[in-house]
Amino acid sequence: MGVVLAGTIADLDLLSALAGPGAYLYARGTFTxxxxxxxxxxxxxxxxxxxxxxxxRPPQKAPATKDEGIAVFFLAATFAAVxxxxxxVCTSAGVTLLWPSREVRFAWDWLPHVxxxxxxxxxxxxxxPELFRLVGSEIGTKDTAPRGRGGALAAxxxxxxxxxxxxxxxxxxxxxxxxxxxRGESSGRLAAFADPVSLITWHGVVETxxxxxxVEVPATGSSRFDSESGLCVHKPEDSALLRAAxxxxxxxxxxxSARFPKASVGTTEDGTExxxxxVQDSAQNEKRFAVAVRVLLDRNGRLTSQExxxxxxxxxx
Numbered sequence: 001m002g003v004v005l006a007g008t009i010a011d012l013d014l015l016s017a018l019a020g021p022g023a024y025l026y027a028r029g030t031f032t033x034x035x036x037x038x039x040x041x042x043x044x045x046x047x048x049x050x051x052x053x054x055x056x057r058p059p060q061k062a063p064a065t066k067d068e069g070i071a072v073f074f075l076a077a078t079f080a081a082v083x084x085x086x087x088x089v090c091t092s093a094g095v096t097l098l099w100p101s102r103e104v105r106f107a108w109d110w111l112p113h114v115x116x117x118x119x120x121x122x123x124x125x126x127x128x129p130e131l132f133r134l135v136g137s138e139i140g141t142k143d144t145a146p147r148g149r150g151g152a153l154a155a156x157x158x159x160x161x162x163x164x165x166x167x168x169x170x171x172x173x174x175x176x177x178x179x180x181x182x183r184g185e186s187s188g189r190l191a192a193f194a195d196p197v198s199l200i201t202w203h204g205v206v207e208t209x210x211x212x213x214x215v216e217v218p219a220t221g222s223s224r225f226d227s228e229s230g231l232c233v234h235k236p237e238d239s240a241l242l243r244a245a246x247x248x249x250x251x252x253x254x255x256x257s258a259r260f261p262k263a264s265v266g267t268t269e270d271g272t273e274x275x276x277x278x279v280q281d282s283a284q285n286e287k288r289f290a291v292a293v294r295v296l297l298d299r300n301g302r303l304t305s306q307e308x309x310x311x312x313x314x315x316x317x
């Protein structure tokens with residue numbers, strides 16, 4: 001149980017969504033997924049489990065055996081916590097490993113936010129050994145190996161192979177995106193995001209000098225990739241109003257985590273509205289936890305209002 005807690009407690013930062021988009025943007029993948037936070041999780045889990053073991057273990061137990069069990073648990077908890085963070089680094093959401101000194105987000109884009117294939121492999125590693133044990137007990141076979149160890153090792157190896165395959169396919173998708181033009185313009189910044197189900201189809205985002213395009217790109221068979229089939233939107237021209245909006249605190253925080261920010265500028269009765277969204281959310285069809293920012297400026301370009309909000313619940317221009 002302690003190892004499970006050490007490997008999953010980092011995702012408590014998802015509860016920040018209950019406090020609203022602002023809290024979610026500040027907390028997602030930050031302190032609980034940093035190097036410092038991971039060390040704290042291991043220490044807290046280790047301390048709690050050692051306290052519980054001390055209360056439950058009979059006093060006549062040999063100290064040497066007790067110390068050996070504690071060391072094994074510490075290594076297992078550390079491995080589980082570190083593996084969790086490394087898998088999150090492989091996603092497109094990424095984590096701020098160096099928090100709080102630096103809030104640079106590390107994201108390798110190999111895996112989707114929630115990967116059903118990894119969940120299936122881990123579940124198989126738990127259930128299949130139990131099934132084999134039941135069958136073996138029926139025919140009288142005795143298994144002297146520690147319960148669950150074989151299944152856990154097999155599942156871990158398969159997950160590592162799977163992640164390696166995803167990394168290779170991601171590189172292929174990036175190469176194809178980089179080799180094409182989009183509405184007659186060469187690619188600039190680009191990214192390919194994993195599909196939760198298909199290993200072959202990737203969701204590409206390409207930024208050119210005047211536009212941002214989203215396009216489906218296959219990781220194999222470059223002849224099947226039509227870069228002109230993507231959806232392209234023009235970026236707004238630089239202006240004093242847009243620069244004024246970028247000075248807002250909420251916009252600066254949003255831009256720290258947004259991979260492909262897209263601004264929309266519209267006129268209101270009292271001045272100007274500037275809304276920013278991350279095109280990455282559109283590419284990955286993220287609706288529930290997509291965060292946007294809205295800034296209102298008066299007719300003189302002075303900031304009058306700013307807010308972080310869920311993009312799905314707001315009417316943005």
